Amino acid sequence: MTTTDLITQYLDIWNERDPAARLKLMEEVFTEDVFYADPDNAGLRGHAALSEAIGQARDKLGDLRFALDTVIGTHHDRALFTWRLDRVATGYDVVEFDADRISSIVGFFA
Template identity: 75%
Template sequence: MTTTDLINAYLDVWNERDAAAREALMKSVLTGDSVYSDPDYAGLRGHAELSEAIGRAQANFGDLRFALGDVIGAHHDRALFTWRLGTAATGYDVVEFDGDRIRSVVGFFA
């Protein structure tokens, strides 16, 4: 799986509305001890905490879906990319990889 493929799979996690299906995606994309932070959430740990936060956030998104903008750069075990949430929002994420899964995500809203 390429860096771009893994990032797209991560965005699929955010787009998945069914909690059980989202958990299955998370297992293939994120390490079990993954950490997520953005301006709204600080240090969410593991799949359950992130899935709960995604469910709450989706209630505010309506039908909007995340899409990859650009992979700005990737080196060693990290990547920086932009994303769009429909036409409503944009942002940047920095992800850290552990092999073929993501260990941490730090998100920024533009």
């Protein structure tokens, strides 16, 4: 699986409205103790905490969907990429990998 594939699967998690399906995807994409932070969420840890935050965001976002914009660069088990939320918002995320899973995500809103 490529870095781009893994990032796309990460964004698929943000687009998943069903909590059970979202947790299943998380098990495939994230390490068990995944770390997540963005301007709205400071230091979430683990699938359950991140799934809850995504569920709350999904309730507010309705049918809007996240999509990968550009993988800006990768090095040393890290990647920087931009995403877009339909035509409403954009942002940057830095992800860190542990083997073939994401272990850390730090997001920024543009």
